[in-house]
Amino acid sequence: MSRWLTEAVPRARIAAFRTLVYLFVAADLVIFTPWVRDRVDVPGNLYQPLFIGRVLPLPTPTATLVSVIFWALLLLALLAASGRAHRLLGWTVFALYLQWMIIAMSYGKVDHDRFALLVALAVLPTAGRARHGDQTRTEAGGWALRVTQISVICTYFLAAWAKFRFGGLDWATGSVLAKAIIRRGTDLADLIAQVPHLLLVAQFGILAFELLSPLVFVLPERWRLATVGFFYSFHLVTIATITISFAPHLVAMTSFLPLEKVRPVVALRHLLARRSVPARGDLGPVSPVEAGPPGAEPVPGPAAT
Template identity: 80%
Template structure:
């Protein structure tokens, strides 16, 4: 079990995953959860902190607190994405983002798609230093990725457990997806909704897929990637039909992927380096090509001219040119 939990992975994979996660945190602040900053306009007595917020305890958010939290987290997440000071910046970003999520989820709604991302932020500082493109393997980095993978799969499995726990078997045969389509469905969802019993079949399929999600750990590497691809396709359909993105969950799920193979900076350098020699070669070859003597005939080298023949006057060469030799 311990060998499976600490299966070594290339350090380049850890570096790529770290950069992706911290860049997503920065994007989350300005794209997905900027509405957290508006929570300060809500009366303080409506703030009902989560259990962790009551245990610590954390203060009731104010405009000053949220502003400092936002700008500090944005700057530090961008710095952490560079891979510098992985432990110091990593733990700091983890603590600040946890507070950001506690504020976001303490007003009546808790999103379960943040679980994998929060676990990734908690374990990444333990992975140590890692450079992009480094092929040396690390067990510490493998543990960080494995724990994140477990959190991703638990998100699916526990979601199915919650459906059956609170909704019972009626969740499978009810109108859950129909209500979702009415509230936030797209044109594609409207087309699907008109197919008899398709939504009921989809609800059975969703619960089955979530309950069977742990199987991903039992598959060979190639089939495991195929199943992760199915996970992503499921969320693509969800976005296309009921406009729910699960973006934090999708970011954490990249822990399954061989991210060390995706190296945009290296590709860009190679592309630029390939173009530069081509341009210099064409420039350096132009003078040589312009001054080169053209071949004689079908490519045969010209006959060498002796010194004596070169010194003879034109008149002495006249017979050879087919003119009379005399005056």
């Protein structure tokens, strides 16, 4: 079991995952959860902190506190994306983002798509140093990715458990998806809803998918990647029909992927280098002196230099 938990991975994979996660944290503040800053405008008695917020305990958020967290987290997340000072910056970003999420989720609604991302932020500082392109393998990094993967799958499996706990089989046989489509459905969802019994089939399919999700760990690598692709396609359909994105969860799920093979910076450098080398046709006509005698190799002349 310990060997499976600490299966070594390339350090480049850790570097890529670290950059992606911290860049998402910065994007999350300004794209997905900027509304957290508006929470301070409501009366303080509406703030009902989550259990962890009561245990720590954390103060009731004020405009000053939320602004400090926002700007500090935004700056530190961008710095952490570089991979420098991975422990200091990593732990600080985790602590600030955890408090940001506690504030966000302490007004009556708790989103479970943040769980795996929070776990990733908690374990990334333990993954050690990692540079893009470094193919040496690390067990510490492997452990960080494995724990994140487990949290991703727990999000699915425990979602099914919650459905059975609070709704039983009535969740699958009821009108859950129909209500979601009425409340926030798209034109595509309206078309799907017209197909008889399709929504009921989809509800049973969602339960089966969530309950069987742990099997991804016993599949061969090729099939495991295909299954993760199916996970992404499921969320793509969810976005296209009922506009629920699960963006933090999708970022955490990249822990399953060979991210070291995706190197946008290197690809950009190659592209720029290729464009900077002029083609032969761009050098103008070749003079007889440059061409040399018949059958000889062309001799570079002043035009080529």
